[in-house]
Amino acid sequence: MLKILSEGVIRVKSWEEFKRLVNEQKPSSVVYVIEQSGLSPNRELTSLRLMFPSSKAYYVFLDFAKGETLRETRIPLSKDKQGNYFIEEENVKNFLKKQLGNENLTICAYWTI
Secondary structure, eight states: OOOEETTTTTEEOOOOHHHHHHHOOSSSEEEEEEOOSSSSSTTTEEEEEEEEEEEEOOEEEEEEEEEEEETTTOOOOOOOSSEEOOOHHHHHHHHHHHHOOTTTOEEGGGGGG
């Protein structure tokens, strides 16, 4: 399932589809953004955004917390001293390396590019 957000940006709606696209498109890198939002008291505050560029478009996948894991990827959340959930960067990197199975794939945070 894909949704075109704007010209050149496509939202991927499932982890399995994102993984399939990475294997099909063979990007040299996957970028992640760990997002913490304090704006909504009624929604989970932690989310993960995964992106990769291809010759056709930028593909974007969003995963949101549900309980103590992320909903689609099942990456575990950690809890700080105040009881707030957050995502450990090493958990994201290790998960992506294992799931995407490409030793040459660069995995980095958005701000380190």
